[in-house]
Amino acid sequence: MDGYDKLVPTPTAETQPYWDGLRDGRLRLQRCADCGKVRHYPRPVCDSCWSMNVEWMDAAGHGTVHSWTVTHYAFHPGFKGELPYILLTVDLPEGVRMNARARGIDASALRIGLPVKIAFDRVKDDLTLPVFEAT
């Protein structure tokens, strides 16, 4: 036991490069190796050309707020000590969105289009989660 009491991901062969990237301080996204369409979350087939050939790219690491929620209730006991916390839905310039906690952003500052940048929160030895900070 490492004392970490929150939900943890169970990566698959298809998603492991994403988590490995976070561990290394990189936000990596899947891109279709045939038509070039970027997709997220990682999956086996391109929904545009149905190719199963995939490559990984480094994302620019910034984006803008698409929507958000401020959670005041812990639906899992591991989050009780962190309430309230902000969950952001962020548009990335690569054309996909991602969800991550906000760090150091005041809820009153939130608006659609707010620029944010990625940061990396190493929550335990083998798990790094993405977070967004103000630019």
Next chain:
Amino acid sequence: MSMYEAGAITGVGETKYLRGTDRSALSFQLEASLNAIRDAGLMPSDIDGLIPYGHGAVAEDFITNFGIKDLRFSATTPMGGASAVAAIQCALAVIQAGICKHVLISLGRTGYSGGRIGTRVQQMPQFKVIGEFEMPLGAIAPAQLYAPMARRHMELYGTTSRQLAEIAVTTRYHASLQSNATMKNPITIEDHQSSRMISDPLRLLDCSLESDGGAAVVISAPDRARDLAKRPIMVMGVAEGHPDSPSAITQRPDLTTLGLAKAAPKAFAMAGLTPADIDVAEVYDCFTYIVMCQLEDLGFCKKGEGGGFVQDGALGLNGRLPVNTHGGLLSQAHMAGMNHIVELARQLRGEAEAQVPDAEIGLVTGYGDMGDGALAIMRRG
């Protein structure tokens, strides 16, 4: 080939709805089913098709308990809260194909006394993607996953929490008129505004209940329906719809549109009707916002105008569109929308406890699994 009036609701049944029980979900599901079958004037052994809600009783349970000798069809429609209404489409298809005469759609659950919603969601296979990418961040329960949809609607269209409160207040008033509702004390908009925040902008009184109980309906072939105990309720139009990026709301092209938007035009076209023809609507209400969004996606108003549409008691019994006349998931009980189908049939029979005068045509929707939708449009037969 249209499924217009390919089937009719001939029986409806419920158990007492509870918050606290030591009974099993199976016993609730079988009791509600027996009530629906008796309501139709059928024998349990007459059932030849089964579409139980997922994660509950299976065909074997019904065959064993009801002594069914010739079950011809069994399936589930795994769409969460849209499953019950989607099952109506499935029932009509197998009736029209000549496979079945009497299809039982049923649900039993111990949502209050058994596992809580956050735990249940994590165990569902269709959510493995958000289980890996969102739940570890703390986005776990539907309230948290749906809140960004509501927030975006508010930011784009000026929708307010007080407008969502109107839905909670009206629905609670309808529950206060029911003998079988679990939350009957009327509330005000101020009560809603002072209820604790769960996941902004959703407050406690924006959220549905967790309940114990069961509900069921029987769908019969039209030629059989006419000879049964109650006036048949004809299904005029039915459809299901799945949103783009069905599991991960985060990736959905338009956060403010649900799968129902794809289904509604199909069902209205099948019925040969428009929203203006609807006398009463039972709209899936896991959260107040989801009701408002569905009213837009159904075409009762334009996208973005839902907040204004629900204001000033518009959804009340004497309003422009009576909605959730039984008290819904918000105040009667969370029966995953099976209770909405039961209530619509009672309204159109004229036997509801909070009856809309002269209700002849109505609709019922289901919503679930992060965005799947279904609707059925019915008339008094």
